[in-house]
Amino acid sequence: MTIRVLVVDDSSFFRRRVSEILNQDPNIEVIGTANNGKEAVEKAAELRPSVITMDIEMPVLDGISAVKQIMQQTPTPILMFSSLTHDGASATLDALDAGALDFLPKKFEDIARDKEEATKVLQQKVREIGRRRVSGFRPSRVAATPSTASRIASERTTTSSLRQPDRSFSQRAPVTDTRNTGTSERPKASGKQYKLMAIGTSTGGPVALQKVLTQLPANFPHPILLIQHMPGAFTPAFAQRLDTLCKIKVKEAENGDLLKPGVAYLAPGGKQMLVEGRSGSQKLKIYEDDSPRVTYKPSVDITFASAAKSYGDAVLAIVLTGMGADGRDGARLLKQAGSKIWAQDEASCVVYGMPQAVASAGLSEKSIALADVAKHINTEIGCG
CATH class of the missing domain: 3.40.50.2300 (Response regulator)
Structure with missing residues (x-):
């Protein structure tokens, strides 16, 4: 067509x-x-x-x-x-x-x-x-x-959109799979213990992340890593916008940041974000990546892989809407380490590329409608 x-x-x-x-x-x-x-x-x-x-x-x-x-x-x-x-x-x-x-x-x-x-x-x-x-x-x-x-x-001086973004209208994708609309499933906690949550996304991600993160409580007990395909000029404004809207703290990640509970760290555009260290002393490494073999900067695969090495089986990783397959290889390493992987369902995605890559590889445990992702997180983490 x-x-x-x-x-x-x-x-x-x-x-x-x-x-x-x-x-x-x-x-x-x-x-x-x-x-x-x-x-x-x-x-x-x-x-x-x-x-x-x-x-x-x-x-x-x-x-x-x-x-x-x-x-x-x-x-x-x-x-x-x-x-x-x-x-x-x-x-x-x-x-x-x-x-x-x-x-x-x-x-x-x-x-x-x-x-x-x-x-x-x-x-x-x-x-x-x-x-x-x-x-x-x-x-x-x-x-x-x-x-x-x-x-x-x-050239008027008014309240910044970073403080009050316009959310008057929002697109809604058609439901194509009634099994995964998120309207009937009641989330149940698995009882697994976590130390970190990581979310990777691309096309459609800014709206998706805003929807999920604004529903998390201020006392969220773990650090959160956010990997959104986005230019470097955009990530400071996006982090500031999320921080204003959310109960949790959101910041653009900086090299050497110590990972703290209730704080979401957004990977800077054009750079890579790694987790380093173990046993409660994990910190972030932010670096320039000039490798022509790496398509995405930031890359979900690279951050997920470092989280698998540093946190082992204690990560809840979620892949949201996005084009391509970034996140699949990193999710495989996380799953091999014993961590859990979830994916956004097709019906609620703007582009079902990244979640589909994870789901088709048999790595994700759940496919969840965007409207229900936060509810599942809060139940699983034990803060909902």
Whole structure:
């Protein structure tokens, strides 16, 4: 099935460039373009594309506001293009909260090492999210705030979106497996003892992590490692946002951090995060990774493997939505050490790549709907 794409950007050069790249893929067809958010909303309703690529800063109506309206009126998978700045990161997180499924840096040289690889990444992202259908929206209990893009454009001084992210709308994947919808299963604790929890994710991960972590209690008894595929410019803003929303403490991990109960450590984008030490004195090692053989920086596999070595059988590891298979090899080492592995179920994933890789390898004990992951964690850990 051909994936029909609407390309939205106020730059005619960028619209043309994205269109040319996407049309090179025989499974993708650009069916229209728009030069501002208002036009994007209108064309989304008129053309009914499979995917929309969306800029953030545009005249007439910014990208975040356009995402909100589209998700309310004609829900469509949306891929955001963002600048790798603090404001760009904050705006992108706002867009994901509003219902966008994924994002890419606007500068193609920031996507990959060479033009050919960047082209493949863009095409793959569009193909992956184009396979998902999104429907409806859920009003948030958190009051909406002006989008970051609007604040940048108007240069007003308002409350930072890092303190009050806009969660007015949220995508919902269609249920495809009624056995794993999370509506009937009551979690039961296994009685196993833990010393660490580790969560790995990619596409769809920012929203998924926010949903899970905000439901954990302040007295969560173990350290938490978070590995999210994300550029280095984004992880400080994402950690700050989570820390504001959650009862637990969330921080971007730093080299030498001692692992403490009730603290979640987010792996810095563009670097690797390792656990070192044993017997209650574990600490983090953060390092630059220039190896061309390692695709993901941070890598779930690398962090999981180090946790297996340092914590043995005392880890609860969870693989959430994401493209690819990162986490499978690390999960295998954890399982061999006696730790537990869980995976998000297909129905609630934006992309079922990473959880599927773990489940298909026979490594995960449970496939859990995103809405129920925190409930299962709290029951299993004994703090729910």
